[in-house]
């Protein structure tokens with residue numbers, strides 16, 4: 120699609136687009152709303168519930184069969200016990216508490232989910248990594264973090280971006296004498312890909328004050344009933360037919376003025392539907408494959424094409440054949456700071472159902488469920504040979520799985536140097552489209568905060 124120019128060529132392109140939308144959605148039911156929300160994960164659901172609470176009509180278009188994004192809960196078939204194998208906890212703050220209050224959720228204090236003794240093992244050969252432990256962060260780390268307050272709640276970077284933030288974390292630690300923090304900073308789970316290549320900017324943005332409060336001050340809340348997906352099942356019940364599950368946008372038109380609004384053709388299990396809305400909130404990962412159907416212009420394409428998500432997968436496994444009193448954590452025997460080799464299982468963590476574990480897996484390229492489960496099974500068969508007290512005849516059973524790919528889109532040092540974050544922030548409201556989500560920070564509570572600050576602007580645009 121060529122960039123849309125104003126004037127007669129705009130109306131020509133628009134009418135061609137309108138015909139396309141019309142062709143695919145011919146005779147389809149028309150859904151007219153103030154705001155269309157694409158993606159029903161942490162931020163999309165937050166936007167939906169709060170916009171509705173503020174009297175706006177909404178429709179959520181979600182690709183999967185449930186709301187909740189990276190929140191994944193498996194229910195043990197015999198006891199019904201919820202096992203959270205994606206997201207593990209929420210930050211205890213006003214934004215989270217008021218969201219949960221809107222959803223009638225009873226919360227309780229939580230703890231960091233390290234319940235059993237970790238065994239650090241090199242999963243490439245099954246050998247134990249001896250004398251390895253994770254030290255607390257040094258005061259030096261906190262001093263460094265506090266130099267960059269603009270990385271705490273998003274990525275509104277100064278211009279020019281300090282070059283030191285574009286070093287890899289290994290280079291930054293070397294230059295600023297933080298190498299004593301290497302193991303502590305590399306041992307964070309749910310960071311996709313090669314940890315030794317991650318930019319310092321993303322380390323500070325992720326391992327920020329809010330994240331550290333959870334770990335060091337216990338500022339954590341969880342659902343009192345143990346099911347971290349409860350906010351999303353309650354939200355689904357509340358939103359009802361305002362959510363289209365298993366649905367994706369196949370074609371979209373977005374005008375350049377608020378009055379032009381947004382028109383989408385949506386493929387749903389009940390056939391195509393036309394959505395006519397004033398504004399669009401895009402909360403799915405903003406990568407090209409997700410945004411292509413929306414008729415991006417050149418400016419949008421140039422920005423969006425520079426973000427790439429990481430490759431991350433999670434699942435639940437039983438009958439591991441390993442002693443059930445440990446967690447099994449992947450570390451490199453000979454690698455830099457003992458970071459785990461890729462692709463591979465990050466760790467197997469026990470759950471509150473004896474013998475049932477959840478595992479996380481990361482890679483440098485996209486994998487299928489079959490590939491992840493085959494590799495994970497091979498890892499377990501290897502550990503069965505090397506861990507004392509294991510049963511080499513046990514056949515692991517894979518009972519739940521989710522792909523989290525593309526996870527937490529990031530950009531290259533060069534793109535950041537050239538102002539990609541300034542550019543993405545400048546897209547807010549452009550062509551009636553608003554972006555929120557894990558592009559800006561990783562924790563869901565912080566993302567709700569960022570989203571709550573964006574909502575008044577979206578509402579104002581929808582009232583123009």
Ligand SMILES: Cc1cc2nc3c(=O)[nH]c(=O)nc-3n(C[C@H](O)[C@H](O)[C@H](O)COP(=O)(O)OP(=O)(O)OC[C@H]3O[C@@H](n4cnc5c(N)ncnc54)[C@H](O)[C@@H]3O)c2cc1C
Nearest residue numbers: 158160161162182188189206207208403556557561562563
């Ligand atoms: C394993 C793991 C553990 C985590 N643990 C925690 C934790 O303990 N605490 C915490 O605060 N954060 C945690 N996070 C991070 C947190 O879950 C994310 O930052 C947060 O979910 C991001 O919210 P989001 O709205 O940007 O994206 P998501 O929650 O991923 O929502 C995006 C939604 O868009 C949908 N979607 C994707 N493509 C399309 C499309 N083309 N059309 C329509 N819909 C689409 C997806 O299915 C998804 O529902 C964890 C993440 C992972 C992967």
Ligand SMILES: *[C@@H]1O[C@H](CO)[C@@H](O)[C@H](O)[C@H]1NC(C)=O
Nearest residue numbers: 221222223353354356357358
């Ligand atoms: C919360 O409870 C109130 C009062 O009972 C009800 O009106 C509302 O629909 C509930 N919301 C959700 C998300 O369950």
Ligand SMILES: *[C@@H]1O[C@H](CO)[C@@H](O)[C@H](O)[C@H]1NC(C)=O
Nearest residue numbers: 246247248249250251252452
């Ligand atoms: C591990 O520590 C013990 C005691 O502190 C020491 O005897 C041993 O040599 C160490 N092993 C390695 C591989 O460093």
Ligand SMILES: *[C@@H]1O[C@H](CO)[C@@H](O)[C@H](O)[C@H]1NC(C)=O
Nearest residue numbers: 257259295296297298299300
């Ligand atoms: C680097 O840090 C260590 C302690 O972490 C300290 O002993 C040393 O003097 C520091 N070196 C420099 C050059 O600052």
Ligand SMILES: *[C@@H]1O[C@H](CO)[C@@H](O)[C@H](O)[C@H]1NC(C)=O
Nearest residue numbers: 236442443444445507508509
């Ligand atoms: C864990 O269980 C194994 C085998 O069941 C046993 O040999 C080992 O001593 C236990 N470890 C701890 C720390 O309890």
Ligand SMILES: *[C@@H]1O[C@H](CO)[C@@H](O)[C@H](O)[C@H]1NC(C)=O
Nearest residue numbers: 212213214272329565568569
């Ligand atoms: C929300 O974001 C604002 C602005 O970035 C910040 O000052 C505030 O501390 C955040 N609140 C919470 C609860 O995180």
